[in-house]
Amino acid sequence: MYRRSFILLLYLLITLPSVGQGAKNPIIHADVPDIAIIRVGDTYYMSSTTMHMSPGLPIMKSKDLVNWEMVGYAYDVLEEVDELNLNNGKSTYGRGSWASSLRFHKGTYYVTTFAQTTGKTHVYTTKDIEKGPWKASSFKPSLHDHTLFFDDDGRVYMIWGAGKLSMVELKEDLSGIKPGTEHVLIENATQPAGPNVGLPAEGSQLFKVNGKYYLFNIAWPKGGMRTVIVHRADNISGPYEGRVVLQDKGVAQGGLIDTPNGDWYAYLFRDFGAVGRIPYLVPVKWEAGWPVLGVDGKVPEELNLPASKGLIPNIVASDEFTRKKEDPALPLVWQWNHNPVNELWSLSQRNGHLRLTTGRVDNDFLLARNTLTQRTIGPECTGSTAIDISKMKEGDFAGLALLQQKYGLVGVKFENGAKSIVMVDAQSGTAVEEERVPLNQKKVYLKAEADFNDRRDVASFYYSLDGRRWTKIGSQLKMAYTIPHFMGYRFGLFNYATKTPGGYVDFDFFHIEDRLTGNGAAGIK
Template sequence: MHFMTPTLWAGLSLLTASVLGAATFENPVIWQDYPDLDVFRIGDVFYYSSSTFAFSPGAPVLKSYDLVNWAPVSHSVPRLNFGPKYDLNNATSRAYVQGIWASTLQYQESTDTFYWMGCIADGPTYVWTASGTNAAANNGEVEHWNWTSQGSLPRCYYDNGLLIDDDDTMYMAYGKTTINVAQLNANGTAEVKTEAVYTSPDEVYIEGSRMYKINGTYYIWVTKPADDEYVLKSDNIWGPYERQVLVDSIEGPLSNAGNAHQGGIVSIKDGQWYYVAFLDAYPGGRIPVVAPLTWTEDGWPQVVRVNNEWGKTYPIPVHMNKTVPVTTGVDSFQGPLLSHEWEWNHNPDDSAWSLDGGLHLRTATVTEDLFTARNTLTRRIPGPKSAGTFKIDVSGLKDGDRTGAVLFRDIAAYIGVYKSGNTSSLVMVDELNLGTNWVTNSTGTVAATGPTLAANTTNVWLRIEADITPAFSGTTAVRVTTFWYSTDGHSFTQLGEPFSMTNTWQFFTGYRFGVFNFATQALGGKVTVKSFDLEML
């Protein structure tokens, strides 16, 4: 990777990017919940990793050619190997708001190995690798991923950022308020030493480390959540480090959302750097934004602002004839694998689902509580407004089974089908609530009942229309979701009143579309999800 010197950077402005073309992009670049990001480039390809908490598979890997258009292509953690509570075996062993957060993903060219590392629940730091991808030899392209667990490191590298130095030495920046640097062994599976390199002198809480080496200078980017970003700089990996404020509660680019902070930086081939941060934008979650950087004569980065704010638009960083596929449209679940837009609520019971002419969901749990039901499959909601429609074959339901389409979060609602005896009825259920310590406070209330399905009914279409326009700050507005059903796939009827979404941040992840099937009496029933249609409204 080639870098431009700080002296050359000093004279650059936003006009530099415009020589690549007049087209602009609009922030946010991904209006979906992809927080705590790590970002880097191999050849022509940008890669991006994000938090997933208890969703499985975890740590999605996204791909882009221009830093604007992104699509998920893999998950660094194919199955959460962090203990039995990640399997959602019962109501007292669950991992809500635990799991993967602020982890790191980087690529070592000399060994052709991707490294993912993440501290789990203040315990060990788990390591997963993907080798033999030929990413560097193929200009960044990867056709096949082979993620393999390398066990764990005993220390919690909290909010960690991996740097692979010019001589291939691995370093990890981590910590909160006091920032540490650890040196790892050659394959990243053991610690050589660790030292505290910076303690916030004003007792300001900082975290979210990302580490870089640019022109022989070491940088550690840290955030003061949830508004500011600081930069630490030193000529020596072990310090001492100086600090400057990069952004301090910078406004924009969305109304009623938080300020851009955290994230990481990446350069394009001409040497220009970009900062990829995220905004708290509930009820949709935390969504990424991009801005170009300039550099001062003495090597400090600065965000290019528009009217002293984070720009709503900037020139597109890279123009090329490649792009990634769109993530909207119809998924018919033809297999052989689920697409990487999908993540299960906790690890799935793999004996109870399959792909063969649709997604077959056999009941995996006997419970009254959706938050305890295994094999609920979820997908991020794109904003600002979108709809997700599941076509479900309900002919295999058994007495007591419940299936449906859920607006999934700690305060949730769904539209579904209840089977009672030989009767199948449409229902809209709200007031599902995870309370204190994420223990179920309410399993929901039937707020509206639709028609009883004819005995020969095979397919129903269940639709959720969601408005996740930010309502996180500066407003008392409440965003709502509506639930719809159809028995022919063409004419839809709303069931129940609009559901008010929560704008709180404590669950961290934003609302998701989901589909479920669980039993309240005995296992044995099944449904087939024939398709999912995601469209913008």
């Protein structure tokens, strides 16, 4: 008996997670790029980039720098223009709003961003970062990769640019630039990284520590990796001296954050293939007035911070599409691909279901409106859904996508009076129907798996007629992070018409799991 107890105890010690095990890099294994972080008391807030998605400019909250939860968005709609509305054959993939700057000043939260799509710099303010509301304003021009900065004397600035960095002073209410204040701050900010320039210094974030100004930038030497550059000055207007402070694993672009107990970290991201650009934390020490990043110049795998509790349900989440009166229509994990047509989706027309109704004719999945998305997560994940397709019209196509330029789909097509389950593979740049299976019932279960382990970046698609027995369909999708979309792969629920608008489908649920389920029973409700 004692021997059996000893063996059981040994087994538990081997298989159970270690008590007190700390955080590991990456902090978030999902597409959360261009992050800006502030600390207010003992609470951290983070903004990030989601470009063409709506709502946009996500705001997240943490008590420990590791476990983050969505708390809101700075805007519902950036602007109503053809590119953001997917109208007249236009889109704004890879554009929309980019890297943001997040600040807290005299009781007000500020988050600013810029957009090639609108040609503007956008400013959002609120007294309550978790509940809003946000007040929006904007001015021209669009200041690329800018950092907003409130100095101790009450003056407010923006620094922006690529390679050549410029600075302007803003009006007190941030409604625009003070005339005559624009000037070049650093002529060649890339210089510390050497002459072999690929990506010039950009991604500015400015901090003031112990009376000195520290400007963080990223550069990418040709044949090298993303590199962190810091310039330091005694005066905000310079002169600045610069040096490389980190060059490891391509982890770069971000800035500084301190903890209530006086520890310092750099928050950065890493390009990690098809899952996207994923956040890392790097310990910082101060030596001779300079931030020293990493452990012996390297990005550590483990951190002296609390362990992650996982990304589900705070970064991604399953959804049964049931709502109480006090619930928001859509949980914050969801974003529409471009601006939605709100009249064409509903959670109330059929209780416990998301209804997507077609409103026009489209012949390209990437230009179809009202695709509802959320992030994939690494190192692996599975998304599944069930759809009632009984009210589709001839020419309709509805289902589950892995969205990027080289996308994959599994769904139901209604053609020539018959419905079929199809898998579409667009890894070649052209959508190719890889397999078609006749469907003779009104409900079908669909599943997509994404395997990002060791940057394998492959996806598989499945269907089921009962939610229990699954059959793989079509080809294995080789996922690729493409610059035209500039975003990690996202799960997407879609429905669009190719002949006659007005048909609709009802999604019964969406489930996400942090594992590959294969022919297992993912998707059972």
